[in-house]
Amino acid sequence: MSTQTSIVRAIIVDDDAYSRSAIRKQLERFTDAVAVLDECASGAEGVRSITAHAPDLVFLDIQMKGMDGFAMLDALPRRDFGVIFTTSHDEYAIRAIRYSALDYLLKPIKPSEFDAALGHFIANRAVLPARVERLVSTTKEAGAPRTLVIPMRDGDRH
Numbered sequence: 139m140s141t142q143t144s145i146v147r148a149i150i151v152d153d154d155a156y157s158r159s160a161i162r163k164q165l166e167r168f169t170d171a172v173a174v175l176d177e178c179a180s181g182a183e184g185v186r187s188i189t190a191h192a193p194d195l196v197f198l199d200i201q202m203k204g205m206d207g208f209a210m211l212d213a214l215p216r217r218d219f220g221v222i223f224t225t226s227h228d229e230y231a232i233r234a235i236r237y238s239a240l241d242y243l244l245k246p247i248k249p250s251e252f253d254a255a256l257g258h259f260i261a262n263r264a265v266l267p268a269r270v271e272r273l274v275s276t277t278k279e280a281g282a283p284r285t286l287v288i289p290m291r292d293g294d295r296h
Contacts, residue, residue, distance in 0.1 A: 222241045
């Protein structure tokens with residue numbers, strides 16, 4: 139990833155044209171901070187584009203025809219970029235966290251939630267590559283825990 143002061147290079151991967159357009163419109167409010175490198179209509183297109191462009195950030199749908207978002211991430215040789223999942227399905231949140239998701243936005247995406255997710259990425263982008271690499275390598279180790287505990291205000295969730 140580039141330094142904190144440079145433009146965020148982003149790719150949108152979603153099989154729904156309306157959703158890609160909605161994300162692009164949200165990003166148009168941040169033209170001084172974000173450049174959209176590509177829009178992809180499938181996981182396979184996403185793999186090719188991410189490999190070719192080496193983005194800083196990927197907005198990724200989960201349920202797509204052919205190759206879902208998780209399979210797309212698994213197909214990449216390197217994951218040195220941030221991922222913000224954008225989906226209509228809340229049941230994949232825990233799995234998304236295991237895949238080092240920076241955020242998990244439910245469609246239709248509220249501008250305030252979008253802004254918070256993008257702001258979080260921009261504020262923390264300098265430390266993200268090491269964090270993602272550490273999490274990915276830790277989960278591949280033989281003794282890695284199979285349970286993820288998420289602290290919540292009303293108690294931990296497993």
